[in-house]
Amino acid sequence: MASSESSESCGPSAPPASMFDSMPGYEGTVAGGGGFLPPPVPAFPVPQPVPGPEQPHWNIPSITEDIARDAFIQFASNKCCYSSGPAKDGVITHMEAFNTYRYRLETFTETRSTEWTHKPYIGQPVDAYVQPPPGPWDIPAKTPNFFVDDKQMIKVPYTSSVKKCHECLGMGRRPCKECTGTGSKLCWVCNGSGFKDSDRCHHCNGRGRNNCSNCSGQGSRICETCHGKAQLLVFIKLTVKWTNNSNDYVVEQLSGLQMNKLSKVSGKELYRDSQYMVYPVIGFPNPDVMQAAQHLVNDHRVKFSQTSRILQQRQTIQLIPITKVTYTWKGKSHIYYVYGNEFEVDANHYPATCCCTVM
Template sequence: MEQGTSMVSDLCAPHDPTRAPQDYRNVVLITEDAARDAVRKLVSSSCCCCRPRAEEPVIERITQTPLFRYRLETFTETRHIEKTCKPYTGQRMEVPERDPPPQLWDIDVGTPKMFHEGSKKFALPRSGEVKMCHKCGGRGRCKCSRCGGSGQFRCRCSSCNRQKSRNKRCPACSGSGRRRCSKCSGRGRRICISCKGEGRLLYYQQLAVNWKTLRSEVVSDPPEQESSVPLILLQKVTGEVLTMDDDATVHPLAGFPDVSERLIQDHRNKCGPSCHILRQRQTVEMIPVAHVQYGYSGKNLSCHVYGTERRVYTKRRLHNLTFGCSIM
């Protein structure tokens, strides 16, 4: 059986977006030794290994069926203005100007680190206005929600159905049937949670900025009409990077025109007037996948070895392969 010893990094041009997937079909990424090690781990994890030295699997055929994953990442910035308030503690107010307020995208918020999600809020200058607190009416205190403003509430002993001794008082209320409210310390009112007892609120506008990365990826179909590795498993492994294009806006790759053009347009459609594209990055990976046919314990078996992690996938459970072992 022929074995390929050259690595994909020696055969492909990482910065050549015009190279098509067909140019890499004959590249051998999973050698016979790598396939044997993967199959050996599969067999050893699937049986109880009754003998000190388990039988070695015999590799009969390896069919390389590499798949290709196209991934598009779009780093976006979304802005919107929201109204908020905070307790007014006598801070100095900026005098509003007659000039119109700045436009949404005229405000400088700095350059974020590309492809690192996050959010920040910036108070807009000259947008403040002091008003009376709507929660407490300017008093700084509100009626206690637990006792209803009375400072006391009914003790449990007064609603207990069990007959109590007449000469024994309840230790919680000393026999009065009423207990002091612990939330307001018996005052009946608590500090307003909106103005923190100040009685006035400073209403102002703030710019809310969110940085988010849109991610989309597509894995190519196997070249043959044979059962391959499920897509959910392929998404959890890495491959060899063939092409990486990082720019303010990327253009469809000539080697992958349909997929790249469709995803690029889809990301553009998701960005409206309040969302701007800051950076885009598109990557093409070759995921090594090999269909391995091997013999073990007198049986002809097969599996798929995939990813640079050399994970193994098989539909068939290995039952009673050696020495009467029962594989669960």
Template sequence: MDRDLSDEDRHQIFFPPLEAPGRPQDQRCWSWFLEHRVPVVTEEVAREALLSFVNSKCCYGSAAAGDLVIRELKQQALCRYRLETFSESRISEWTFQPFTNHSVDGPQRGTSPRLWDIKVRVPPVFQEDTRKFQVPHSSLVKECHKCHGRGRYKCSGCHGAGTVRCPSCSGAKRKAKPARRCQMCSGSGRRRCSTCSGRGNKTCATCKGEKKLLHFIQLVIAWKNNLFEFVSEHQLDCPGELLAKARGETLFKDENTMVYPIVDFPLRDISLASQRGIAEHSAALASRARILQQRQTIELVPLTEVRYWYQGKTYVYYIYGTDHRVYVVDYPERYCCGCTIL
């Protein structure tokens, strides 16, 4: 059975069936959040965090970290909202492979199933993966379009002759200086073609010499973990990209097939971020993927600004995250510029 493969046939996107909406989440009481207390960073903790940071850098001196005088500790607790949407998308595309005379699963064996009706094993949730499958009953055999069914084609290096002009004497058979027979080609003026090893033709790379190709529809399934993050505003001068990756304490976690926006959280920005993140993921994925699972979390990320005095000057550094990571603005004992400040 033969058929022409148009551009539309070669690559098609199949939209997933729409999921029925579930019930909205119950209203939650956030009064416990107002009573939550962030562990206080003392001067001793602040000094130990800086010493640990300095000792991890090859070009930072530890004298300043040991002798500095802490003038002020300004502490603030941030909230980080994260929404993860684990989705599955499916596309179909025509592809081919060398035909090796095995049985052909073509339309004569039945109608190909719809792409979303094909059962596959789903990877663990929130772990990205891409897999390819051959769609049942979609195969057909055609002559190789590259070699026109011959399995081999003329070598482009020697144009089928098997030999090429000698690069040493340029085909003259003799060397001008000194006047003698060319040793490289033994006076023939020709050398064996290195591209085809002197055969004059090469095995077709498309059909691997099989002369025919098996065309079939390939299902490509991509599982992706879509991420939306938001960090609440703060008044301290610590880079946002560090706070986005900082380790925090989980205050709230909600996981389901579909989660619903958080409402009435004490920090209004977090509630708005939840509404915005869920709306963005729904709009972006509705027409091209199926949502398998969602997870939203709120984490408390502590941040402390430490102002200290050393040798007549005032400096500042920041301690962030529950594991007391350090960000240094301008350390007084830095001997080279080869280290990255984190």
């Protein structure tokens, strides 16, 4: 019993280093991940300047009073504690438009990492040392959809070998944890005495022990690592990840609306430029947008080119409409905002609310 306990509690919990071979080009690869792999130096031309949008598209007409009121009524109707009175009966006294620019830069990258891994050996091909394995950036992967996150895992050719399972030491089975390898457990009804109230215990038939339900009385279970096969196919796994890295810059227009509200709405697209590497926007009328573009483009190149391969960049400029609406209700003045192409409403100080209690 003692040897079974020792085998279960002190057995290997991770593959030993000796289980993995050193492969040409993959000497630093370890079990559990070997970190990122620097990409090859690209041989693409330096991006050239692209003009910004033309002036006639810089402004969006203000929304009408009917649109502002309908949006406000819809907003109030979606709030269980809001009376419809202010939205329906309030008198709009002033509407002020704030057209806000949002610059967005997206950098679509590919990263590759390798690690030693294993699976039960069921007769798969073994090809280690048949020839040198291809480099991690030479292995073809599926063609990704640009600007959509994705991942693919690939078994590196010519790295597969067969090893004895490190968990069960090639036995295919491991001692049962529940019964410590004995196949039986103390009867909980008679506490191992075999008797209950001077009568023979019917639960264990007087044995004082019952067969372990966890291992069906065998004292061992099939090894979960090798699935009872006793051997493992050991190989290097390549993980390819495609990530769309996106950053926004919103020009503050001092409308009073919190800028984080704009993250979930869309605007009118004024400008779109997509290529391998974009050049910062030039010729745009708002200097803050051009300065943000210069900063973000430089930042993305420095940040992502060291650890990943840049496949495509995209920069866009949207004009997001914001309308500040002033209205009166019951002799007092209030404001709300209508913003985005979706006509979302923000009214933090709605004048007719109640407290609802869910019973």
